[in-house]
Amino acid sequence: MIILGVDPGTLVTGFAVIELHGGSLKMLDAGLVKNPAAMTMPLRLKCIYDKLTAVIDEYHPDEFAIETAFYGKNIQSTLKIGHARGVCMLSAANSLLPTSEYAPREVKRAVTGNGNASKQQVRFMVASILQLKHIPKVLDVSDAMAVAICHAQRANGAVRLAKRTASRSRGGRSAWAEFIRTNPHRVMSKQ
Numbered sequence: 001m002i003i004l005g006v007d008p009g010t011l012v013t014g015f016a017v018i019e020l021h022g023g024s025l026k027m028l029d030a031g032l033v034k035n036p037a038a039m040t041m042p043l044r045l046k047c048i049y050d051k052l053t054a055v056i057d058e059y060h061p062d063e064f065a066i067e068t069a070f071y072g073k074n075i076q077s078t079l080k081i082g083h084a085r086g087v088c089m090l091s092a093a094n095s096l097l098p099t100s101e102y103a104p105r106e107v108k109r110a111v112t113g114n115g116n117a118s119k120q121q122v123r124f125m126v127a128s129i130l131q132l133k134h135i136p137k138v139l140d141v142s143d144a145m146a147v148a149i150c151h152a153q154r155a156n157g158a159v160r161l162a163k164r165t166a167s168r169s170r171g172g173r174s175a176w177a178e179f180i181r182t183n184p185h186r187v188m189s190k191q
Contacts, residue, residue, distance in 0.1 A: 005148025014140030065151035
């Protein structure tokens with residue numbers, strides 16, 4: 001199964017294409033749609049739509065997963081993300097891709113085991129789970145990878161896929177324990 005995961009935004013939209021095969025995950029592609037702030041909203045939305053459509057045409061994903069809007073205090077930001085989500089889902093719908101939506105907390109929990117994990121923790125675990133040689137530099141890309149991984153877990157019915165893969169990727173050493181050891185200042189404690 002090939003999954004296209006998307007972290008939508010009007011200025012920056014992250015996308016990731018992963019393959020789920022026999023319980024293992026493989027990264028096929030990942031990137032950004034980066035729009036200039038001076039660009040009008042309709043043109044930004046067109047760029048997002050065009051890029052995702054090109055990715056769909058190239059990889060022929062079986063399923064599409066997208067992060068739901070985060071409802072913060074700024075209603076304008078929420079509305080803009082809604083526009084980006086709409087064109088992303090339209091791109092998937094035009095290709096008849098089954099679409100699933102996941103809340104940010106659900107994505108974080110699927111990848112790190114903690115719904116309140118930081119974006120840096122998510123990025124570290126995504127790199128570990130996908131056995132990437134380099135940690136993604138842009139958080140929007142690692143967030144899109146996390147959305148795709150979350151969907152893969154749900155689609156495969158393997159809630160423990162991320163932990164199993166992460167522990168194997170470090171030669172039996174727990175990737176989460178490694179993250180805590182090397183980044184104690186980034187780990188949030190329960191209070």
